[in-house]
Amino acid sequence: xxxxxxxxxxxxxxxxxxxxxxxxxxxxxxxxxxxxxxxxxxxxxxxxxxxxxxxxxxxxxxxxxxxxxxxxxxxxxxxxxxxxxxxxxxxxxxxxxxxxxxxxxxxxxxxxxxxxxxxxxxxxxxxxxxxxxxxxxxxxxxxxxxxxxxxxxxxxxxxxxxxxxxxxxxxxxxxxxxxxxxxxxxxxxxxxxxxxxxxxxxxxxxxxxxxxxxxxxxxxxxxxxxxxxxxxxxxxxxxxxxxxxxxxxxxxxxxxxxxxxxxxxxxxxxxxxxxxxxxxxxxxxxxxxxxxxxxxxxxxxxxxxxxxxxxxxxxxxxxxxxxxxxxxxxxxxxxxxxxxxxxxxxxxxxxxxxxxxxxxxxxxxxxxxxxxxxxxxxxxxxxxxxxxxxxxxxxxxxxxxxxxxxxxxxxxxxxxxxxxxxxxxxxxxxxxxx
Numbered sequence: 001x002x003x004x005x006x007x008x009x010x011x012x013x014x015x016x017x018x019x020x021x022x023x024x025x026x027x028x029x030x031x032x033x034x035x036x037x038x039x040x041x042x043x044x045x046x047x048x049x050x051x052x053x054x055x056x057x058x059x060x061x062x063x064x065x066x067x068x069x070x071x072x073x074x075x076x077x078x079x080x081x082x083x084x085x086x087x088x089x090x091x092x093x094x095x096x097x098x099x100x101x102x103x104x105x106x107x108x109x110x111x112x113x114x115x116x117x118x119x120x121x122x123x124x125x126x127x128x129x130x131x132x133x134x135x136x137x138x139x140x141x142x143x144x145x146x147x148x149x150x151x152x153x154x155x156x157x158x159x160x161x162x163x164x165x166x167x168x169x170x171x172x173x174x175x176x177x178x179x180x181x182x183x184x185x186x187x188x189x190x191x192x193x194x195x196x197x198x199x200x201x202x203x204x205x206x207x208x209x210x211x212x213x214x215x216x217x218x219x220x221x222x223x224x225x226x227x228x229x230x231x232x233x234x235x236x237x238x239x240x241x242x243x244x245x246x247x248x249x250x251x252x253x254x255x256x257x258x259x260x261x262x263x264x265x266x267x268x269x270x271x272x273x274x275x276x277x278x279x280x281x282x283x284x285x286x287x288x289x290x291x292x293x294x295x296x297x298x299x300x301x302x303x304x305x306x307x308x309x310x311x312x313x314x315x316x317x318x319x320x321x322x323x324x325x326x327x328x329x330x331x332x333x334x335x336x337x338x339x340x341x342x343x344x345x346x347x348x349x350x351x352x353x354x355x356x357x358x359x360x361x362x363x364x365x366x367x368x369x370x371x372x373x374x375x376x377x378x379x380x381x382x383x384x385x386x387x388x389x390x391x392x393x394x395x396x397x398x399x400x401x402x403x404x405x406x407x408x409x410x411x412x413x414x415x416x417x418x419x420x421x422x423x424x425x426x427x428x429x430x431x432x433x434x
Contacts, residue, residue, distance in 0.1 A: 035296065048337065049340050052119040068344065079097035095354075100351050114135045117155050128166065154171070171190070198242065226246055229263035230264065243288060256298060257289045303339055327352035331353065331356045357399070358401055358402070361401075364389045369410070372417070
């Protein structure tokens with residue numbers, strides 16, 4: 001029996017046994033690090049806005065912001081009226097309203113996707129070529145001018161046989177146009193829609209690898225989102241969770257899983273009147289996506305509502321209440337991103353996001369401060385909870401719900417401190433931070 005040297009602590013296992021166990025688990029250690037690198041630590045946008053390829057222009061972001069501000073001016077011109085519509089707490093109303101208006105002035109769109117799929121449809125080849133080339137020039141110009149959304153990219157057509165060649169060509173035209181203009185911008189995002197088999201994801205990864213090799217880019221420079229719009233993407237014919245296999249098939253390039261509310265619902269036979277992001281079928285799909293993505297560094301995005309806030313004020317208010325409720329519901333379920341289909345959705349997107357982070361701010365900051373100081377409190381938190389608390393504060397800072405000074409005051413921590421708690425392990429799929 002060996003004896004420890006400090007305080008004569010007794011041990012029984014020989015060093016050779018420990019070394020043998022370490023050697024036997026080395027492949028598992030490597031596998032864990034490869035498959036589950038943890039969150040990449042980059043900003044996640046709170047939403048994605050889709051704009052048809054033929055409608056995208058240099059002023060699209062500003063146009064959406066102006067449209068959202070006009071909707072507020074017409075239908076909720078002050079904090080009290082906006083709070084009354086949404087049921088905001090009086091203590092939050094003025095602050096949230098002012099932050100929403102400031103956000104719409106400063107950064108109305110966080111993530112913009114130029115759409116060449118459902119929102120664009122089937123066009124003559126020459127027309128789609130020109131729209132894709134123009135989209136590349138416009139993205140390059142807006143980045144150079146500082147007016148681009150923090151994240152910008154395209155959704156080309158899917159890898160199904162009938163549209164595969166067209167989708168590949170559009171992607172090639174767009175990426176080549178960016179390279180010819182000024183190179184790939186930070187925050188570039190590509191979306192692969194209607195994925196059914198992992199092999200389609202692997203094909204997208206090979207395609208991007210070939211593009212990188214052609215242009216001398218670092219391997220893995222270009223990542224992409226996988227859009228979940230079919231039942232087969234959740235459950236394969238053999239009963240396995242296809243979406244988990246898709247993440248691995250991407251070879252480290254997958255950056256997000258986006259739930260497609262209406263295609264997925266229709267695939268399951270849900271009638272049009274009941275197709276919504278809070279339908280039980282949607283909850284099941286997103287729960288599977290969430291578990292499959294956990295720890296991989298791949299982020300989750302909820303879908304959208306197709307109820308637009310347009311028309312008379314009463315109708316706009318009804319649509320706002322619906323959208324606000326859906327966004328709050330998603331945030332509580334840790335779906336921190338969603339789709340917005342109309343400028344009128346922006347006020348309630350940001351109102352829901354800002355209220356969510358501000359409501360939880362003081363308590364999250366206090367708990368994290370006590371954890372950092374190893375001080376006692378009414379909740380005993382563990383490292384995993386500290387990661388969640390720090391993540392809450394960082395997401396609030398990134399979107400504008402929180403200010404750095406108030407977080408430092410309440411938590412006594414810098415952003416670097418928060419990041420050290422939130423992302424203890426670095427790595428993950430290709431992603432760019434603006």
